[in-house]
Amino acid sequence: MNRKLLIVEDDVDFAAALARAMKKRGFEVALAHDASAARTVAKAFAPSHAVVDLKLSGESGLKVVAMLAARTPAPAIVVLTGYASIATAVEAVRLGARHYLAKPANADEVLAALLRDEPDAALEVSAEPLSVARLEWEHIQKVLNAHDGNISATARALKMHRRTLQRKLEKNPPKPG
Structure with a gap:
């Protein structure tokens, strides 16, 4: 092949x-x-x-x-x-x-x-809920994705100052747990 x-x-x-x-x-x-x-x-x-x-x-x-x-x-x-x-x-x-x-x-x-042709159903799902910091990160990523990566539009949608959003995005994502 x-x-x-x-x-x-x-x-x-x-x-x-x-x-x-x-x-x-x-x-x-x-x-x-x-x-x-x-x-x-x-x-x-x-x-x-x-x-x-x-x-x-x-x-x-x-x-x-x-x-x-x-x-x-x-x-x-x-x-x-x-x-x-x-x-x-x-x-x-x-x-x-x-x-x-x-x-x-x-x-x-x-x-x-x-x-791998199929998703791995054996992958473990965490029993721990996501931390508040991780939930915030996930929400920011979702809104950023909805605005095609446009920081200014994302900041407006989140009602957040653009520089605050940039600082949050520069950090590594929080651990899921």
């Missing part, structure tokens, strides 16, 4: 390391570092699989997911992000991603997600 992987990641070093690891695992690999390059590379390369970073410079990785999912045949898509939230995970899957992984994820975790 011809396995062609498109990696869409704006962190050049991480993208190169992941590309090397996936080549060792039998993939032909192409790289794109932004949404525009991803569109161009996808046309010429016709990937069977794709790893897409959620937070690309300039444009949301969700737009890349939608573009790739619309291709025939659609590649198996895994969204990779350092800003994991339930809202973005749901949206990524709704748009056509097969799975969603939070960074840091190693090459074996990425490979397992790319090759």
